[in-house]
Amino acid sequence: MSEIRWLDEVEKRKEDILKDLDGLLRIESVLDESTAGEKAPFGQKIAEALEYMMQLGEKDGFLTKNVDGYAGHIEYGEGEELIGLISHIDVVPAGEGWTSPPYEPEVRGGKLYARGAIDDKGPTMAAYYALKIVKELGLPLSKRVRLIIGTDEESKWRDMKAYFAREEMPTMGFSPDADFPIIASEKGLLDILLTGNGQEQPVDGDYWTLAEFKSGQRVNMVPDQAVVKLAGEGDVFELKEKVQDFLLTHRIQGYAEENNDGVSIVIQGQSHHGSEPHKGLNAALEMARLLGRVPLDPSGRNFVDMLNDLLVDGYFGEGLGIAQEEEVLGKLTVNAGVVEHVHNGRQSLRINVRYPLGGDAESILQTITDKMSAYGFTIDNVDHKPLHHVERNHPLIQTLAKVYEDQTGEKAEILAIGGGTFARALKTGVAFGPLFPGSEETAHQRDEHILLEDLWRSTAIYAQAIYELAR
Ligand SMILES: [Zn+2]
Structure with missing residues (x-):
């Protein structure tokens, strides 16, 4: 022919x-x-x-x-x-x-x-x-x-x-x-919904109550804004100074504002596709980093500690203990896409995990389950698209x-x-x-x-x- x-x-x-x-x-x-x-x-x-x-x-x-x-x-x-x-x-x-x-x-x-x-x-x-x-x-x-x-x-x-x-x-x-x-x-994809037990044990002490922490709308996007409401009678001046200091040293945009019920803090991040979480600026995780320096009520403290210990600086699964990498698809990535904490209400977190060749979804989920249980969080739902x-x-x-x-x-x-x-x-x-x-x-x-x-x-x-x- x-x-x-x-x-x-x-x-x-x-x-x-x-x-x-x-x-x-x-x-x-x-x-x-x-x-x-x-x-x-x-x-x-x-x-x-x-x-x-x-x-x-x-x-x-x-x-x-x-x-x-x-x-x-x-x-x-x-x-x-x-x-x-x-x-x-x-x-x-x-x-x-x-x-x-x-x-x-x-x-x-x-x-x-x-x-x-x-x-x-x-x-x-x-x-x-x-x-x-x-x-x-x-x-x-x-x-x-x-x-x-x-x-x-x-x-x-x-x-x-x-x-x-x-x-x-x-x-x-x-x-x-x-x-x-x-x-x-193409990497294997795990969209994971985690929820907290939200138990509140009243403890005496000087702290702010984490009334609300909200960030992100889609699990596969890096959240570009985080909004927190702190309630209580803490030292507003000192808190605002801490926020200013944090924003300046980390060169992040945001502000703290006093209102009727306490103080609102807003942090501006940079959105990016969830497959490259390290290329954006995750507003939720930066907020957690900031709140790590603020005295909080026990449930708020627990929520913020969980974010700091397991997800902050953990774009490749370091904090969650699931880091892995190979030549074809590179590193496993973790995007904390949606974060929600309401005092005495809902506590949830949606993360998007993308794993390379050789990755095993079941063992990844097991490791996450173990790590999260220390903070009272359990996996509620998983959407899995295999490698x-x-x-x-x-x-x-x-x-x-x-x-x-x-x-x-x-x-x-x-x-x-x-x-x-x-x-x-x-x-x-x-x-x-x-x-x-x-x-x-x-x-x-x-x-x-x-x-x-x-x-x-x-x-x-x-x-x-x-x-x-x-x-
Ligand atoms: Zn199409």
Whole structure:
């Protein structure tokens, strides 16, 4: 067979790709359980977007299946083995401040702007046209290829749970929902909710009562603000001086303010993604460091001691006794994402632990349980996403690397990350595009867009990848 010019095949279909993508981008497919119904578990709009893809597949003569609105697939090829491409058509809410309306796609300066343009409707259409090109070229395949389209990636991945409970797991595949070249390893994730027993033993003494300590909203983000309310009759002047001194020596922004019930302290940190907790400034932990110098009531003291002993300066699990590291994925990380203490009320802590290869979730949880029990805290709930890793010499990686290098002329670096891509939904899967090195990352932001050049290039890469994996 003569050499196939993949990019030329994409060129011939540019207008069709844009037209079909335009229709998909116009559907406001944000999770909306208030409109959930039969075959629409995540709302009518998401169901509509999924059905849009199914009808496209049917019109073009593919085998399609909508699995009760949870997910659907578009299939081509023949054979025992199944190759999977996994993407999603749900999007996060648009938010404010767009230059052009988020659900009215617009091309400006070689970029296509719309919510979902790069995450993940653009890539879904790229993968679809890749499969269509392989089909229209009549290339013989010895395997089946399925484009599996999810609907709950931005929320809880309930789509994949439901889909794979009923449908076959591909032998291998990739997800066009992250970065090029290839992401082959992702840390194991543990979101852990801990709660305290909140017992209060009244003790005499000169101290402030830690009436309230609140910081953080999401477990996978470094909290950028902490607010504390201290009640009691302590020396306000001395306390304010301590706070000032702390802020100055640590070069941290914040303030203390006297009010009717006592004193409020606010500390300003710096937010960052929870996979790199050491790169932000955790306002909750800095607050704990400060409160370590303030005389507090017993329950408040216990809470602050717990934070200081186990989490302050413990971004790599040192304090919790779970530190570990290896060459591929690096160090285990711990992010204290949500901190809450209410006097005689709720005491809780949500932490996000990301462990590298060789990490064992059960023993990590056991160590945390032991450490926390000394402070009266117990694990209430755990959300676990296991490690995801495909060996470098696996045929999947070898093939995708070759395709990427063929088409871009660049070396296909194999990446390892702390985050969680949709490739995890596959047993043996990697993330493969669509964001090229050096292109601007705009997923989840206002003015989300994809470079048209990148859209064409990724479509061509996916087409060749499908052919090489399934030939
Ligand atoms: Zn996505």
